[in-house]
Amino acid sequence: YNINWNYGLLPQTWEDPSLANSEVEGAFGDNDPVDVVEIGESRRKIGDILKVKPLAALAMIDEGELDWKIVAISLDDPRASLVNDIDDVEKHFPGTLTAVRDWFRDYKIPDGKPANKFGLGNKAANKDYALKVITETNESWAKLVKRSIPAGELSLV
Secondary structure, three states, rough: OOOOOOOEEOOOOOOOOOEEEOOOOEEOOOOOEEEEEEEEOOOOOOOOOOOOEEEEEEEEEEEEEEEEEEEEEOOOOOOOOHOOOOOHHHHHHHHHHHHHHHHHHHHHHOOOOOOOEEEEEHEEEEHHHHHHHHHHHHHHHHHHOOOOOOOOOOOOO
């Protein structure tokens, strides 16, 4: 897929498909955990579990559904101490945020689907916003597993 980062998910998060996000064009969650793009220098193996530091958030809108992308760096990366927020990403990993956004915008086009859109002015949000997204989706996950909100098509067994 010609990407230069690691891709995975943040456990214990859930993008609630019944919850409209007023900050992102009223888009509803995509019924999945939050995606994470880890930008460190090591290529990881499928299934690796990493401790990461969130740095930024991209609000991808995929066929009308909100599909958050948290940009993070693994705590064991040699540059992790240098990168603490969105401005540090541009300084130490120039062009990475644009490359991540452009790749996710275009990756479905070869399948005949339209380009994805991005909320928040088509820009990445800072670390504080990323942490807010993680907190909110963790709260949604907690409600889901406590069965205080409907699971919809998800099986919780």
